[in-house]
Amino acid sequence: MSLTLWNPESRSAPPRRSGMDDPGSEGRFGRFGGRFVPESLVPACEELERGFREAWADPAFRAALNQTLALYAGRPTPVTPAARLSAELGVTLLLKREDLAHTGSHKINNVIGQALLARRMGKTHLLAETGAGQHGVATATAGALLGLDVTVFMGERDMERQQLNVFRMELLGARVVGVSSGSRTLKDACNEALRNWVGAVDDAHYCIGSVLGPHPYPWMVREFQRVIGEEARGQCADLLTHGVPDVVVACVGGGSNAAGVFAGFVDTSARLVGVEPEGGAAVTFGQPGVLHGFQSYVLQDESGQILEATSISAGLDYPGVGPEHAHLADTGRASYVTMSDDEAVAAVSRLARTEGILPALESAHAVAWVLRAAGTADLPSGSTVLVNLSGRGDKDADQLARLM
Structure with missing residues (x-):
C-alpha cells in the first residue's frame, strides 16, 4: 500500500535548522514527514499520536x-574504546555498544516503548515488519514479555x-x-504490514521498526x-577531554539507530x-516522494515509480x-555518504580481528566509513569519532561464510 508521488522540488530549498524536537501535529520536519495514509487509517494514527503524547508526558x-x-x-x-584499531588508524575510535542490548541490537529500545x-492503549496484538530480522526478534521478545500476540511480515x-x-x-x-511480492524484501514487508493494519486497527498496534511511516x-x-x-553523550563526557567527539557516525537504512544517537549530539x-x-x-x-505514509527522499524513476534498493545487509x-x-x-546539520558491500564485509573482518567484536553488516557500514576516512580531511589524524554499533553480527554468520 505504498503511495508514490514524484516531486520535482530541488534540494536547494532554504535550509532550516533542526534541533530534533517535536514536529508538531502535522509531523513535519521542514518539508518532509507528514501523514499520507488511506482514510481508514487516519483515526488510528490520530489515536496513536494522542496516546503517545499522553504517555510521554506521564512520569509513571x-x-x-x-x-x-x-x-x-x-x-x-x-x-568501548577501540584501542588497537585506533592505534592503527591514528584516530580515537569509540563504539556505542548497542550490540550488547538484549536481542542483539538497538531495536529493543523502540519495541519495548x-x-x-x-498495552496502555488496550491493544492485544502487535504487527511488525522486518528486514534483517532484528526488529522482528525484538517485537517477538516484547510480545512474550508482555503477553501480546505478534505477527511479523x-x-x-x-x-x-x-x-x-x-x-x-x-x-x-x-x-x-x-511476503512474496515485489523484491521480497523490507519494502514489501512494510506494504503487507500496512495492509493488515487496516483491517485490525481495533485490536492491533503496528509496531514500526524505524523512523519511517506516517x-x-x-x-x-x-x-x-x-x-x-x-547515554553516549554522558559517557563521552567521562571519556574525552573535550567531552564531545569530533564526529558521530551511524549506518542509515530507515535510520532509527542514527536518529537515536544523533539526538544526543545535534546541539x-x-x-x-x-x-x-x-x-x-x-x-x-533519491528525490522527494511519498512512501509508506511519509514524504522523504526516495529512490524512484522519473514517473515516480519506486526503484528497488540493493544491499548485502537486509536491514539497509x-x-x-x-x-x-x-x-x-x-539543513546541512548531518552529512550522508555511501559504502559498498565489499567495504562493509571488510569492516566486519577488520573490527573482529582487532577488537574481538563481530558487528552486524548494517553497523559495519559505519565502521567502513571510519576505515576509509581516517587520516583524510574527513577524519584527520588525532580526531575522536563515535560509531554507533547498532547490532551484533551473529545473524550474518552464514551469509558471511558464503561470501568470504
Whole structure:
C-alpha cells in the first residue's frame, strides 16, 4: 500500500535548522514527514499520536519504560574504546555498544516503548515488519514479555538470508508471514504490514521498526531511540577531554539507530555522519516522494515509480530514508555518504580481528566509513569519532561464510 508521488522540488530549498524536537501535529520536519495514509487509517494514527503524547508526558509511563530497559534490555550499554584499531588508524575510535542490548541490537529500545504503549492503549496484538530480522526478534521478545500476540511480515528473500532470526521469532511465539511480492524484501514487508493494519486497527498496534511511516511514527521511534544518544553523550563526557567527539557516525537504512544517537549530539559541535549502502542510498541518490505514509527522499524513476534498493545487509535494503534524516541533510546539520558491500564485509573482518567484536553488516557500514576516512580531511589524524554499533553480527554468520 505504498503511495508514490514524484516531486520535482530541488534540494536547494532554504535550509532550516533542526534541533530534533517535536514536529508538531502535522509531523513535519521542514518539508518532509507528514501523514499520507488511506482514510481508514487516519483515526488510528490520530489515536496513536494522542496516546503517545499522553504517555510521554506521564512520569509513571516513563519510569516503567526506563525500568524495563534497565532490568530487562540491559541498559545502559557501554561506550568501548577501540584501542588497537585506533592505534592503527591514528584516530580515537569509540563504539556505542548497542550490540550488547538484549536481542542483539538497538531495536529493543523502540519495541519495548511501543509495546508498553500498545498495552496502555488496550491493544492485544502487535504487527511488525522486518528486514534483517532484528526488529522482528525484538517485537517477538516484547510480545512474550508482555503477553501480546505478534505477527511479523518478512520478505521471502530476507527470510532466506536471515534463517536464524526467523527461527528465533517463531521460538518466541511469533507468527512469521513470508511476503512474496515485489523484491521480497523490507519494502514489501512494510506494504503487507500496512495492509493488515487496516483491517485490525481495533485490536492491533503496528509496531514500526524505524523512523519511517506516517506521523507520529518517525518522531515517536526517534524518541524511544533517543536513549542511545543521551547515554553516549554522558559517557563521552567521562571519556574525552573535550567531552564531545569530533564526529558521530551511524549506518542509515530507515535510520532509527542514527536518529537515536544523533539526538544526543545535534546541539553540540560534533559532525553527524550517516552511512547508507551504495545500492540503497536514498539521501544521496533519491528525490522527494511519498512512501509508506511519509514524504522523504526516495529512490524512484522519473514517473515516480519506486526503484528497488540493493544491499548485502537486509536491514539497509530500503528505498527511502526517515524524513528527519532528509531534513538534517537539507539543513546541512548531518552529512550522508555511501559504502559498498565489499567495504562493509571488510569492516566486519577488520573490527573482529582487532577488537574481538563481530558487528552486524548494517553497523559495519559505519565502521567502513571510519576505515576509509581516517587520516583524510574527513577524519584527520588525532580526531575522536563515535560509531554507533547498532547490532551484533551473529545473524550474518552464514551469509558471511558464503561470501568470504
